[in-house]
Amino acid sequence: MRDDNPDFGTADSLITIDIDAITGNWRMLDARNGDDTETAAVVKADGYGLGAAILAPRLADAGCRTFFVMSLAEAVTIRRALDDAGYAETRVFTLSGCHPGQEDDFLAFRINPVINNIEQLRRLAATGRGWDAAIHVDTGMTRLGLDRRELDTLKTMMEDAGKDGDNPLGAVNPCLLMSHLTASEDPHDDASARQLAAFTKLRELFPGIPASLGNSGGTLLGGDYRFDMTRPGIALYGLHPAGIDAEGVQMEEAATLTPAVTWQARILQHRTALAGDKVGYNGTHVLDRDSRIATVGVGYADGYPRSLGNRAQVEIAGHLAPVVGRVSMDSITVDVTSIDAGKVDAAGHATLLGPAYGLARMAHDAGTIGYEILTQLGQRPKRRFKGGQKGQTGA
Amino acid sequence: MRDDNPDFGTADSLITIDIDAITGNWRMLDARNGDDTETAAVVKADGYGLGAAILAPRLADAGCRTFFVMSLAEAVTIRRALDDAGYAETRVFTLSGCHPGQEDDFLAFRINPVINNIEQLRRLAATGRGWDAAIHVDTGMTRLGLDRRELDTLKTMMEDAGKDGDNPLGAVNPCLLMSHLTASEDPHDDASARQLAAFTKLRELFPGIPASLGNSGGTLLGGDYRFDMTRPGIALYGLHPAGIDAEGVQMEEAATLTPAVTWQARILQHRTALAGDKVGYNGTHVLDRDSRIATVGVGYADGYPRSLGNRAQVEIAGHLAPVVGRVSMDSITVDVTSIDAGKVDAAGHATLLGPAYGLARMAHDAGTIGYEILTQLGQRPKRRFKGGQKGQTGA
Numbered sequence: 110m111r112d113d114n115p116d117f118g119t120a121d122s123l124i125t126i127d128i129d130a131i132t133g134n135w136r137m138l139d140a141r142n143g144d145d146t147e148t149a150a151v152v153k154a155d156g157y158g159l160g161a162a163i164l165a166p167r168l169a170d171a172g173c174r175t176f177f178v179m180s181l182a183e184a185v186t187i188r189r190a191l192d193d194a195g196y197a198e199t200r201v202f203t204l205s206g207c208h209p210g211q212e213d214d215f216l217a218f219r220i221n222p223v224i225n226n227i228e229q230l231r232r233l234a235a236t237g238r239g240w241d242a243a244i245h246v247d248t249g250m251t252r253l254g255l256d257r258r259e260l261d262t263l264k265t266m267m268e269d270a271g272k273d274g275d276n277p278l279g280a281v282n283p284c285l286l287m288s289h290l291t292a293s294e295d296p297h298d299d300a301s302a303r304q305l306a307a308f309t310k311l312r313e314l315f316p317g318i319p320a321s322l323g324n325s326g327g328t329l330l331g332g333d334y335r336f337d338m339t340r341p342g343i344a345l346y347g348l349h350p351a352g353i354d355a356e357g358v359q360m361e362e363a364a365t366l367t368p369a370v371t372w373q374a375r376i377l378q379h380r381t382a383l384a385g386d387k388v389g390y391n392g393t394h395v396l397d398r399d400s401r402i403a404t405v406g407v408g409y410a411d412g413y414p415r416s417l418g419n420r421a422q423v424e425i426a427g428h429l430a431p432v433v434g435r436v437s438m439d440s441i442t443v444d445v446t447s448i449d450a451g452k453v454d455a456a457g458h459a460t461l462l463g464p465a466y467g468l469a470r471m472a473h474d475a476g477t478i479g480y481e482i483l484t485q486l487g488q489r490p491k492r493r494f495k496g497g498q499k500g501q502t503g504a
Numbered sequence: 505m506r507d508d509n510p511d512f513g514t515a516d517s518l519i520t521i522d523i524d525a526i527t528g529n530w531r532m533l534d535a536r537n538g539d540d541t542e543t544a545a546v547v548k549a550d551g552y553g554l555g556a557a558i559l560a561p562r563l564a565d566a567g568c569r570t571f572f573v574m575s576l577a578e579a580v581t582i583r584r585a586l587d588d589a590g591y592a593e594t595r596v597f598t599l600s601g602c603h604p605g606q607e608d609d610f611l612a613f614r615i616n617p618v619i620n621n622i623e624q625l626r627r628l629a630a631t632g633r634g635w636d637a638a639i640h641v642d643t644g645m646t647r648l649g650l651d652r653r654e655l656d657t658l659k660t661m662m663e664d665a666g667k668d669g670d671n672p673l674g675a676v677n678p679c680l681l682m683s684h685l686t687a688s689e690d691p692h693d694d695a696s697a698r699q700l701a702a703f704t705k706l707r708e709l710f711p712g713i714p715a716s717l718g719n720s721g722g723t724l725l726g727g728d729y730r731f732d733m734t735r736p737g738i739a740l741y742g743l744h745p746a747g748i749d750a751e752g753v754q755m756e757e758a759a760t761l762t763p764a765v766t767w768q769a770r771i772l773q774h775r776t777a778l779a780g781d782k783v784g785y786n787g788t789h790v791l792d793r794d795s796r797i798a799t800v801g802v803g804y805a806d807g808y809p810r811s812l813g814n815r816a817q818v819e820i821a822g823h824l825a826p827v828v829g830r831v832s833m834d835s836i837t838v839d840v841t842s843i844d845a846g847k848v849d850a851a852g853h854a855t856l857l858g859p860a861y862g863l864a865r866m867a868h869d870a871g872t873i874g875y876e877i878l879t880q881l882g883q884r885p886k887r888r889f890k891g892g893q894k895g896q897t898g899a
Binding site: 120180208211 | 553603606654695782787804807871886
């Protein structure tokens with residue numbers, strides 16, 4: 110994964126995305142799911158910030174046939190990318206639902222809506238145009254999906270319509286019943302078991318319709334959480350949803366996932382400073398010895414979280430070195446006094462995210478989760494994709 | 505600024521950028537600078553996330569002639585936009601400097617390097633090709649710019665070369681001497697006065713060369729901080745660099761700046777929940793009464809900071825309502841129980857950033873600065889520019 114001579118071109122940092130790591134993670138999760146459970150791929154938020162239009166066709170090469178995104182705009186991007194790659198038969202579901210006025214685009218681009226509420230259900234049912242849709246029911250997250258009151262309404266609709274033999278849902282053909290877990294990353298949180306029980310009971314309303322409950326955490330929980338389909342997201346991109354705990358320990362299972370991202374940045378300047386000098390905005394770090402500081406070309410505008418100031422480490426020439434002072438918009442300052450000066454100059458760059466300092470660790474130090482770091486990677490860093498040749502075996 | 509019927513199109517949120525607010529802010533700062541001080545514009549990080557290629561030509565319409573960006577890639581974008589708009593005579597400075605191998609692109613695109621260290625100075629000086637460059641000297645930030653040791657080297661170079669009448673800097677023609685303030689947003693921080701004294705002394709080394717010290721904070725400090733040019737950034741985009749203090753109070757001066765950004769998002773679902781229900785991932789918010797929750801189509805992947813979970817407010821139908829539970833990747837959940845249900849449905853959207861809840865407040869609630877929020881605005885929201893007709897008067 111490491112590249113000793115990154116080509117930054119006209120940019121100051123470089124994000125390398127390992128396609129084979131991502132398809133390999135999908136294959137591993139698909140193998141865990143076994144033959145009776147489909148493994149979808151969640152590629153919303155531009156594939157968790159890594160490039161959905163490039164990744165979705167490669168996941169289709171690996172065997173994935175169902176994709177989830179958030180908005181219509183995202184769905185159109187993925188649909189085009191999949192069609193262009195010869196995967197017109199795949200399904201693309203839009204988690205935010207089909208909003209009023211979007212119906213024609215959904216049909217033109219063959220996008221499957223996820224129905225979150227009765228209004229959406231009634232509106233699509235009345236179109237008479239034929240919708241293979243997922244029905245999303247809430248089982249304890251209070252975010253998206255039919256709530257209790259709406260489930261009662263739906264029940265009544267189905268019972269009433271059933272009496273005279275009509276299809277109770279009109280033009281809507283429910284092809285998937287789904288719900289979403291709130292705390293699946295933690296196998297000890299009993300919220301998952303409560304949601305599993307609620308979902309299992311709800312399935313009785315929809316006999317014969319395929320069901321899906323598990324996100325990445327649910328896929329890793331396995332067993333009864335699998336149902337007919339799981340919908341992993343973050344795990345595809347190489348991060349275990351549990352991240353790292355307060356003691357800095359990752360779950361053992363995290364080692365089964367292959368990290369997909371390396372991030373390197375130019376050393377813009379290698380400078381000297383004296384004991385007592387202050388570093389960065391508002392002088393939050395005061396040097397306690399004469400020091401050498403490497404100013405590195407990445408800042409919060411690139412997605413390097415500002416909260417990493419005085420907290421993160423970067424790797425330079427095989428050594429970890431601390432980020433000192435505040436993170437600026439376009440640069441960070443790293444204390445490299447303990448690394449041989451010639452080695453720093455020869456390296457010329459720092460690795461912000463890589464084997465020596467991974468995504469779970471960075472998220473922990475930034476006080477957030479790896480999902481936010483990935484999806485907030487900026488547009489300014491240069492991006493490079495490696496791997497992804499059709500037929501190539503993943504990780 | 506408010507738009508009661510935002511057109512989200514295929515997206516779930518909409519960022520509206522008020523070009524006239526930005527050019528108006530530039531004009532106001534330029535008027536404060538007076539006739540003897542040039543007012544540049546810092547449009548790095550894609551114009552603080554708002555679209556540099558669109559904004560730079562409009563700032564040129566307003567009279568701006570000098571622009572600062574970070575990397576070569578950014579400089580090329582701005583150079584092209586300015587040339588296309590008939591502003592080939594403007595200057596674009598690249599704060600990270602000219603890296604080895606970039607020399608030809610700098611010359612081809614007529615980009616002015618900011619020289620941060622002796623290596624850059626020597627390399628460009630030896631090309632024999634003619635460089636109008638800024639010399640960046642450090643006066644207390646320990647980030648970019650010549651450090652003490654390098655200044656001594658430069659001094660020696662100039663004295664030695666001066667002896668035989670050569671131009672001590674070879675092909676480099678220093679057209680600007682600059683430094684950067686570390687705490688200029690706070691008029692009571694004495695770091696600024698120390699930097700001012702150091703910079704004033706350093707100027708003696710470069711007689712006759714225009715000088716620039718002030719960023720937005722320095723421009724607002726005015727007086728001796730003006731020199732020949734100031735380089736405002738964040739203030740152009742409508743935010744006072746001091747943000748908001750711990751008591752939630754903005755500096756009075758902030759009112760002289762016009763906010764430039766409104767951010768609105770669809771209400772994806774308006775749902776009911778019962779007392780005791782938990783909201784969002786890991787159930788961090790428990791409802792203490794039967795409630796109505798609006799799920800809104802914006803999340804941390806759009807740049808809505810995850811740290812705003814259980815902290816921010818949004819405006820719906822003229823009322824502020826609290827974000828409850830964690831911020832998800834693609835959505836937030838808002839308690840709208842105290843707002844008339846019909847009004848919520850009629851509104852159909854929430855305003856995340858606007859007159860009722862501004863950038864300084866959002867940054868305060870997120871535990872960061874407005875600069876990070878602006879530059880981290882995601883690619884998924886739809887963007888709309890308003891104003892910007894040539895000749896139109898700003899704010």
